[in-house]
Amino acid sequence: MSDSLFGSNILESEDPWAEPGAFSSNKLNSSEFKPDWHPSGTADLQTAEDPLVDPFKQEDVFIKSTFEEPTSSRSIEAVKSAEIDSELGEADVEIPNLWSDTVQEFNPLSPHNNSSNHMVTVKEIPEKQGLLFKHINYLVTHNIKFSGEYLKHAEQSTQNKKGEFKVIRRYSDFSWLLEILLKKYPFRMIPDLPPKKFSIGATSSSNDSLFLQKRRRGLQRFLNQIIHHPVLIKEPLVIMFLTVPNDFTNWKKIANIDTSDEFEGVKVRIPTRFRLTLDKLYLNDEAQESQEEYEEDRAGAAANEHAINLQTTFKNIEHVWEENPTNYHNKDFMDNINLITVNLGKIHEIWTKLCILVERSERREHALALDKAKFGDFLGIFIKHNHTVYDLNNLANPKIIKHQRPNEEQQNLGIINNILLSVTNLTKKSKELKDEEVKIIGSDILESFKNYQDYITSLHFLFDRLKEYHQISSRDVSFLLSRIEKSNTRLLQIKSKSDVKGSDVDRLITNIQVSHDEILKIITRIILIKKCVMNEYKMFQTTKYLVSEILQDFFMKRVKYSDLQHEALVKCFHDLQDLPLK
Structure with a gap:
């Protein structure tokens, strides 16, 4: 998301610039923390009193x-x-x-x-x-x-x-x-x-x-x-x-x-722990004849072993999402995703406020520069009219000769007005520099802030799509495993009967094979998705250097224009030292 993250809801409920101890630590550490990734339709722009609430709703x-x-x-x-x-x-x-x-x-x-x-x-x-x-x-x-x-x-x-x-x-x-x-x-x-x-x-x-x-x-x-x-x-x-x-x-x-x-x-060779041993799951005619030669106790033991292996494979398949891509013994993949998502929301909340604060501070400084420029304008008007007030001849001898040499008081007034003109020039220069700074901050620096914000949002929605498919695939896998288990149970039941029909056996075997193939397709996709998500998350790690770049550029611009402002201010200060005091 871009400017749409400037939702008004984070500014209406409480002071967004409150001290961390008063707001952030309690809210962000709460289990009820839910960042507003899609604020559109949830906040009323007309009720937002904050002048910097962004109307750019999502x-x-x-x-x-x-x-x-x-x-x-x-x-x-x-x-x-x-x-x-x-x-x-x-x-x-x-x-x-x-x-x-x-x-x-x-x-x-x-x-x-x-x-x-x-x-x-x-x-x-x-x-x-x-x-x-x-x-x-x-x-x-x-x-x-x-x-x-x-x-x-x-x-x-x-x-x-x-x-x-x-x-x-x-x-x-x-x-x-x-x-x-x-x-x-x-x-x-x-x-x-x-x-x-x-x-x-x-x-x-x-x-x-x-x-x-x-x-x-x-x-x-x-x-x-x-x-x-x-x-x-x-x-x-x-x-x-x-x-x-x-x-x-x-x-x-x-x-x-x-x-x-x-x-x-893209083909994936599925690990054996996810594969059902179909040759043991059902018996063909030749295997069935050989089975009849076994003793009953050996047959029963084999059946129990097969049942255990079947349940183990089912458990492995059910936990395919939890397996960590780097070490399948660790069943923490989705837990890690959930943990990252929570903290991602916290980072998003804080960075959104930083974006608002940068924009707000620049607007306030620009408004201050406008006030300084008005100060200079009013000072210019003062200079224009003060010669009439600060001249004794205007009252005592208003009809003086125009080309008469000015007295000392008149000379001092001229010096004062000339130096005051440098103050008006300073305010104009200050406003020009602030206009240029605000333009650069708004077009470059603030866009860099929002660019990083967009990356946070992109990862969030990636995890959302991952969780959505996790739910869909888990449901499908559970359904297929249930169908295999039911078909296997039914297969064992009918094979124990003397009047079993070959067509019934073939139908159940086909159901098991089709369900197993569908499970392998889903597992293949899950493996690829987890690998892809891991890769994207590794790429996201690089975005931390955006924070370095943003702050470097931000303060570099601030230092540049602060130096220019300081240089003009020092020059004006030295001029003011020449003002006559008597």
Whole structure:
């Protein structure tokens, strides 16, 4: 999420700038802590007294991805037809790192700290069509040089002499791209979009210039996070979005768009602890004849052993989600996810307040600079009129000769007024510097704050999608295991009868085989998802350096403009020392 995180609910209930001991420690450590990731519709903007509450409310653009089992044989781009050998017997299950390069390639820092120098800018192109239907186009400009492998369908004519691509897109095109990415890469850190419109109850129009500016910046952050993701930037549809000429709407209609899941076609050799020994689960005719030759006690012992092994396998399958990807003996994966989610919410809450505080402090300082500028204006008016008051001749001898040499008092008044003019110049200079500082803080520094905020939100929604699929897959696995157990029980019952029908046996065996294959498909997907999530979480670790960069840049700008302000102030101070006192 972007500016949408500036929800009013965190500002209405209590003082958001209260001391940690008075608010933060109690609320954030509470088990009832629930960060507002989607504040739209839950807060009334009209009731918010805080002047900095952001009206940029979040529209529900989150698209739930469908978690259907793969049916095609397409594999993800970098690992087509790859086999993951995780069959290590009793040893810990280790999956070869399919995405090891992505962690090393990921660099979320700004271009001045990033060797790639890739950057996307988004500018508004207002376009009115008729009296009722109006929309805004966006000019998307970037300097990414795609290889021929990914650019074979793009139009080279869209690239200018500077090596920049310029395409025009609408908000609906951004929304389409988000929907596609969530379908193809549901377990990647995918940034959220800014809202298209204000939430219901807002007092301003969606054409409000402040709102449109915030939305444009949110779209720009959205694209920049995508191009910095080492997997998403290689997605052909992302490249098409950035390179296809301006008639993108028609292109979407005629293009053959593949929205299949990135895990389709990726093969995983399932560990033996998840595999049912089907040869023992049921007996074919030949095995049954051999079984009849065994003594009853040996047959009974074998049956008991098989029942124990079956229950052990069932238990392993039921705990597949809890297994830690680095050591399957540790059953803490989902517990760790839940713990991270709670603390992620705390970080989100605090960082949201930091973003508000940065914006608030800059506005207050800008308002102070305006007051100083007014001080200078009033001082100039004072200078303009004080010569009439501070001249004895105006009362004693108003008809003095104009070219008469000024006396000492008149000379001192001239000195005072000249030096006071330097004060008025100082206030004007101070306002100019503050205007420049506020512009840079608002366009660069504050956007960096919100960029980090977007990464936090992206990870949160990734965990949300993970938990959703965890519930769906666990339910499906439980159903399939129950069906296998019932079929196995029924199979043992009918095989003990003399009038058993072969068709009944075959039907039950088929049910067991199909259910077992479906379980293996789900386990394969779970293994890949957990590996992918681990990879994304490793990538997220790099975002802590965004905090370093943000604070470095923030204080560097503050020091720069503080020095300029101080230099002008010192000069004015030295001038004021020459003011006559008598």
